[in-house]
Amino acid sequence: MSLWCEEVEAEESQTQTEVTQAHQNHINLGGSSQQLRAAWDPTVSGHRVIERLLHVEERYMPSMLYIALIQRDPERREELAKWALEVCCDFGCDEAVFPSSVSLMDRFLSASLSVPVSPYCLAAGCILIASKLTECENVTADSLCAAAEYSFLPSSLRDMERVILATLRWDTAAVTPQDFLPHFVASVSDRGDSEGELISTLRRHSDTLAAMCACDSRFLGAPPSLVAAASLNCALRGLGNNGPNQLLLMSEALAELCMTEPAVLQCYSEMIEYTLRQRLRSGLQQVPMEKEEELEESERPGTPTDMREIDF
Known part of the structure; x- marks a missing residue:
């Protein structure tokens, strides 16, 4: 019995044009296809699950x-x-x-x-x-x-x-920041505003920031839990729906969840914001010159970037 995940070879008579057309159809239909997913189960969340993920993540560094x-x-x-x-x-x-x-x-x-x-x-x-x-x-x-x-x-x-x-000896199911994010978001939502739309936006922005970190080699040595906590911390600050005291409490809660110091979490949060500003500046270089001064004025790093102003 073979364990290889083999696919059926394409017929030799299939032309490159047909393959390209199939690729385009897959792109056009990819966004509309829906996958059945189980609803969020609170019993598989909490500190016990997070501690298990923290223990396993070192194996995949x-x-x-x-x-x-x-x-x-x-x-x-x-x-x-x-x-x-x-x-x-x-x-x-x-x-x-x-x-x-x-x-x-x-x-x-x-x-x-x-x-x-x-x-x-x-x-x-x-x-x-x-x-x-x-x-x-x-x-x-x-x-x-x-x-x-x-x-x-x-x-x-x-x-x-x-x-x-x-x-990799078939050990492929590694722990990533996206494994931590739903548990962190659930813990943070219990401490603040728990509106469904806000939580969905917070999760989407956190996923985007975590994906940005995956592309940046400066975050290569950071544990996935720390990247997830820092991404969520930046998303909370960027949305601007909480006051300074509440943000501080949530930041401390995230540091406790990923078992790190608040100063370390703050450092990585600032690194993510700096990387985000760099990406935004590189995008600003492509806009017309007459709009450049106005856009640069809005991107000065005096306050955290407003995540609602970014088109993800």
Whole structure:
């Protein structure tokens, strides 16, 4: 009995035009497809679950040698992470696919300490595995080849998938910041405003900030729990629905949940806000010159960025 997650090979007579058309149809329909999900169960939340996640997350951290090597030359790794994010967004993947794929890529490179001949094939292989773990209808190998402009073949992608699985010894379900966020959001909502719409907005903004951290190599050595807590802390400050005293209490509660010092959480929160301002400034460089002064005035880092003014 074989345990390989093999896909049916495409017929040799299928033309590249047909594959491209299928890829476009998948993009157009990806956002409209709905997946059945269980409702939030409070019995699987709370301090017991968070403590278990905190205990397990250390197992999936990349090695310090890999972190040091990447932070010396982070461009290639960030390029692959941003490409993976674009692919996941284009295909309408579940929010857990992208962080899982980046975690798989970092753990593979941490174990091998060498970049394969086709780096995009590696990133696509990680997306393929993460999609199979998370989604009912996973991203296909042909679609990923089309997204990479056919720089590799589906057969090469499946070979890369086997190499990744063998290197990681099939231990693929890593802990990511997105695993902590629903528990942190539930704990914070009990201490403040618990409106459904506000909680949904808070979760969406926190997910976006956590995804931004996954693309930035400066956060590579941070535990997922700390990234999740700092992202949620920044989202709370950006929404501006709470006073300074209440924000301070929530920040202390988040530091207690992820078992870190409030000063450390504050430091990472400021790093996330700084990274966000950098991304916004890079986007401002593309606007017409007559609007540049007005936009730069609104982006001065005197106060936390208002998350409601950002189009996610």
